[in-house]
Amino acid sequence: MTPYTAHTTEPVAGCAREEGTMSEQKPVQAQQTKAQGRGNGSRGPGYDDELYRIRHSAAHVMAQAVLEMFPEAKIAIGPPIEHGFYYDFDLPRPLTPEDLERIEARMREIIRGNHPFVRREVTPEEARELFKNQPYKLELIEDILSRGTDEYGNPLPEGERPVLTVYQHDTFVDLCRGPHVEHTGQIPVDAFKLLNVAGAYWRGDERRPMLQRIYGTAWKTAKDLRRYLNWLEEVKKRDHRRLGKDLDLFSIQPQLGAGLVLWHPKGGFIRHQMETFAREEHLKHGYQFVYTPHIGRSWLWETSGHLEFYKENMYAPMDIDGQEYYIKPMNCPFHILIYKSRVRSYRELPLRFAEWGTVYRYERTGVLHGLMRVRGFTQDDAHIFCRPDQMPEEIDRVLQFCLHILRSFGFSEFEAYLSTKPEKAVGSEEMWRDAEAALEAALQRAGIPYEIDEGGGAFYGPKIDLKLKDALGRSWQCSTIQFDFNLPERFDMTYVGEDGREHRPYMIHRALLGSMERFFGIMIEHYAGAFPVWLMPVQVRVIPITDRHNAYAQQLVQRLQAADVRAEADLSDERMNAKIRRAQLEKIPYMLIVGDKEVENGTVSLRTRTGERENNIPLEAVVERVQRVVAEKALI
RNA sequence: GCCGACGUAGCUCAACAGGCAGAGCGUCCGCCUUGUAAGCGGAUGGUUGUCGGUUCGAGUCCGACCGUCGGCUCCA
Numbered sequence: 001m002t003p004y005t006a007h008t009t010e011p012v013a014g015c016a017r018e019e020g021t022m023s024e025q026k027p028v029q030a031q032q033t034k035a036q037g038r039g040n041g042s043r044g045p046g047y048d049d050e051l052y053r054i055r056h057s058a059a060h061v062m063a064q065a066v067l068e069m070f071p072e073a074k075i076a077i078g079p080p081i082e083h084g085f086y087y088d089f090d091l092p093r094p095l096t097p098e099d100l101e102r103i104e105a106r107m108r109e110i111i112r113g114n115h116p117f118v119r120r121e122v123t124p125e126e127a128r129e130l131f132k133n134q135p136y137k138l139e140l141i142e143d144i145l146s147r148g149t150d151e152y153g154n155p156l157p158e159g160e161r162p163v164l165t166v167y168q169h170d171t172f173v174d175l176c177r178g179p180h181v182e183h184t185g186q187i188p189v190d191a192f193k194l195l196n197v198a199g200a201y202w203r204g205d206e207r208r209p210m211l212q213r214i215y216g217t218a219w220k221t222a223k224d225l226r227r228y229l230n231w232l233e234e235v236k237k238r239d240h241r242r243l244g245k246d247l248d249l250f251s252i253q254p255q256l257g258a259g260l261v262l263w264h265p266k267g268g269f270i271r272h273q274m275e276t277f278a279r280e281e282h283l284k285h286g287y288q289f290v291y292t293p294h295i296g297r298s299w300l301w302e303t304s305g306h307l308e309f310y311k312e313n314m315y316a317p318m319d320i321d322g323q324e325y326y327i328k329p330m331n332c333p334f335h336i337l338i339y340k341s342r343v344r345s346y347r348e349l350p351l352r353f354a355e356w357g358t359v360y361r362y363e364r365t366g367v368l369h370g371l372m373r374v375r376g377f378t379q380d381d382a383h384i385f386c387r388p389d390q391m392p393e394e395i396d397r398v399l400q401f402c403l404h405i406l407r408s409f410g411f412s413e414f415e416a417y418l419s420t421k422p423e424k425a426v427g428s429e430e431m432w433r434d435a436e437a438a439l440e441a442a443l444q445r446a447g448i449p450y451e452i453d454e455g456g457g458a459f460y461g462p463k464i465d466l467k468l469k470d471a472l473g474r475s476w477q478c479s480t481i482q483f484d485f486n487l488p489e490r491f492d493m494t495y496v497g498e499d500g501r502e503h504r505p506y507m508i509h510r511a512l513l514g515s516m517e518r519f520f521g522i523m524i525e526h527y528a529g530a531f532p533v534w535l536m537p538v539q540v541r542v543i544p545i546t547d548r549h550n551a552y553a554q555q556l557v558q559r560l561q562a563a564d565v566r567a568e569a570d571l572s573d574e575r576m577n578a579k580i581r582r583a584q585l586e587k588i589p590y591m592l593i594v595g596d597k598e599v600e601n602g603t604v605s606l607r608t609r610t611g612e613r614e615n616n617i618p619l620e621a622v623v624e625r626v627q628r629v630v631a632e633k634a635l636i
Numbered sequence: 637g638c639c640g641a642c643g644u645a646g647c648u649c650a651a652c653a654g655g656c657a658g659a660g661c662g663u664c665c666g667c668c669u670u671g672u673a674a675g676c677g678g679a680u681g682g683u684u685g686u687c688g689g690u691u692c693g694a695g696u697c698c699g700a701c702c703g704u705c706g707g708c709u710c711c712a
Contacts, residue, residue, distance in 0.1 A: 199639025
């Protein structure tokens with residue numbers, strides 16, 4: 001697949017006590033401001049790249065076209081972004097798709113005019129005069145002058161003093177730092193396209209006016225543009241909401257409620273396989289499974305601090321016998337109660353409590369998105385309680401385990417973010433230092449690339465967020481390993497040490513897949529619905545050519561099932577071609593086609609979902625192959 | 637939550653400018669007995685998301701609600 005970098009969100013903040021264990025998010029177009037602020041080159045062309053200049057210039061040309069169409073338009077900002085550019089406008093009416101076509105057509109004319117981009121430094125007075133009818137620009141000017149930020153609100157590079165510059169091409173002048181191409185003719189006229197219009201708050205602030213944002217994409221060559229548009233098509237084809245329906249995996253129905261997922265038998269089967277495997281591995285790695293209820297008294301949430309810090313994500317309490325109960329947004333308080341159910345000795349640590357815990361969180365309607373962002377979901381959650389001397393090894397083990405699980409599900413590329421102590425934090429300096437050191441050491445040993453988000457940790461502890469890359473090159477945050485210096489205090493958790501005195505244990509939250517719903521969504525898109533054979537509900541479909549081969553087909557199914565291969569025969573009244581087509585659409589890995597020849601020889605003809613063919617082979621060869629592929633967790 | 641678009645049969649979509657709601661696929665019933673991605677015929681299928689309003693008449697116009705989509709914001 002085309003290796004475009006992901007549409008990536010910022011690392012998920014998750015929630016308080018359990019930062020990121022939720023890892024609910026959806027990919028959105030990366031925000032240039034943030035990307036620049038981080039100096040993260042992977043999100044798009046760097047500041048001075050040719051692509052950057054093309055896209056930036058295209059944004060200016062678009063603004064000119066829009067201003068010609070709406071002379072009274074107010075223009076905001078128009079930066080280059082990961083795959084293109086956008087520009088925000090305050091317009092007298094909503095834009096239509098036809099408007100976009102007109103704007104695009106006009107852009108081509110402007111481009112063909114070969115108008116030079118001219119940079120000019122201006123005095124504050126000049127700038128204010130020049131943009132006197134552009135309130136957004138005036139605001140930016142004052143910001144640049146007073147706060148030393150660029151036009152996107154980012155701090156200026158070190159050593160740079162606020163200088164106001166404008167760029168002009170043809171009739172359009174914009175407050176802009178540049179750089180641009182030399183003249184509009186250098187914007188490849190056949191390598192850009194306006195994509196869509198969307199609402200966007202002025203300066204990203206929901207209290208400020210809603211502007212209209214036009215997104216465009218721009219490349220160096222028409223071929224690159226086509227490649228990108230094809231990639232978008234591929235993204236669309238793999239959309240888990242589409243495939244979820246086509247493959248009958250799950251549904252989300254208004255009659256049930258938004259953001260609440262129904263797992264259909266096929267989706268349920270795959271999830272069951274995934275969970276069964278993961279549970280086995282957890283047991284092998286020293287985890288103990290616990291089960292906890294879905295609701296708990298307000299005491300629990302008061303003690304944990306959720307009612308203080310997380311209330312807006314929690315559903316209203318229900319009254320039970322005059323007591324307030326809340327449906328759980330997190331599992332941790334329950335696991336802590338299990339820990340606290342009796343005195344703990346240093347000898348029994350570390351304790352690793354795992355639970356596929358279903359939690360419910362209020363999400364605003366506008367953010368719900370298929371399986372990726374829902375209101376009820378199941379985390380592959382665990383909490384590790386250990387002594388300080390055990391902590392570094394625990395961290396190392398949990399990271400290794402995490403990578404092992406993710407690799408088992410077919411992901412091989414990861415990147416990690418280590419978030420360290422913010423200004424306001426609980427816990428001693430020493431605890432933070434030790435924890436951060438352990439996290440970083442584990443990352444280095446694991447040999448995965450990581451970035452340090454200095455001061456980006458939650459107030460209660462440092463963490464590692466792990467992102468995986470899918471087949472389309474998009475990255476998704478799933479796993480999180482998160483220290484918590486806060487909850488052990490709040491719940492007064494202790495263990496009796498060697499010295500006979502009470503000590504505070506370390507507490508580590510971790511989720512590997514994050515949410516089963518979301519991870520399943522990622523799997524669907526990663527595999528385009530053609531899951532590895534070990535996960536497929538039906539691994540082999542036997543296709544008799546005519547109904548006189550049905551008995552033989554059924555016999556084959558029995559032999560396959562006896563060998564633990566999930567097989568079924570298509571005995572429908574269709575002709576073979578239609579049966580193959582149906583199996584193909586269902587993405588069933590192996591089709592066994594049997595007619596007179598096969599019956600006579602006691603063989604089968606194999607067709608894989610990838611189109612591979614092997615005629616007249618013994619059934620045993622197929623069984624062997626399926627068993628091998630299942631054992632290897634391979635694709636086909 | 638905010639901006640915009642949208643909601644018609646199980647699915648994908650059509651219905652000029654307010655005038656009898658339609659097609660393909662699916663499903664069901666027949667026929668066909670077939671060699672690597674759709675055989676043929678027939679039947680079935682709808683209170684046009686819900687509620688209210690305008691009109692002689694509403695899928696179509698207006699309002700509210702529910703939900704979906706593209707973004708924004710949010711995801712201490």
